[in-house]
Amino acid sequence: MSERKVVVYELLSLDGVAQAPDTFFTDWDDAMEDNLDAVIATQDLVILGRRSYNEWSGYWPTSDVEPFATFINGVTKYVATSTPLDRGWANATAVDGDLVEFVRELKNQPGRDIGVHASIAVAQALLAAGLVDELRLVIAPTIPASGRKLLESLPAIRLESIESTTSPTGYLLVGYRVIAKSK
Template identity: 75%
Template sequence: MRKIVVYELVSLDGVAEAPDQFFTDWDDAMEANLAAVIATQDAVVLGRRSYTEWAGFWPDSRIQPFAAFINGVAKHVATSTPLDQGWAGATAIEGDLVAFVRELQQRPGGDIGVHASISVAQALLAAGVVDELRLVIAPRIVGRGRRLLDGLPTIRLQAIRSEPSPAGYLLADYRVLGPSTD
């Protein structure tokens, strides 16, 4: 069965909205981390907002390795309206997001990534279908904005890796074990 991997850029206080406002440095360790995450993925699930923003930016971007990855990968978009921008490999998810992702997990292929889509990540974490949570944590307290983990039930995690990057960002990977019973 394919793994669902949520990759998010967050502040120390958990804000995931507009990470370009608090991710001001990008170093080689962060680049290698991102390359390792996307190397195993052959599909992504995006929310409508992320899709709209990214469809206007990534097709013409030369920021590698992510541009080649996101432009070439199958993109499944959680939306209730037709996709208004053409982007190679993008399709709208018909029906229930969680049911679609569970079915997608059963198909052959590599890992399925969730990138930048806060509401999609939250829905999948709450439903218990996420296998790994990979965070890049900025050494900043932002104070306001949508937080990645707000509103979720208690979920048990197991640390897989935690290391600082040269620029002071924390690369933290967790295996999602499921709902907490305590």
């Protein structure tokens, strides 16, 4: 049995800002849609941070933005938080204990890919712990110059390019495999 992969999917600006991507993602085209669909098609579980959970649990349960609404509402969601979840959302559970150990255990269980979406601190913690197998990034042709960056304050990590294309509206769709993980 092969180990499950942890796949981080993030929307970024050219300077690496991942915070509030709705402020700099102004177009969404078919290539970006197909890319997202391909990423989520391999996932049966998602890890979210508390902030993302709070934002998303107020939006996605009533959204008709497909294919993501059906995916995120139906998939098992684990939330990295030290407090109980105060807003209900189907298939969502707070992580019990240490996030890194929890994900390490999940990787050894049968299943498909484990997704990390929109959760900067979760992605950073899992990258630093050497648990991320792939980065799937959509990079906007803009430089907001402020905001939380995804790849800030991480140890050295070697990557191998596995995908690279430009969408019709100018967004870069890139995929990287982690080949030398930090420990």
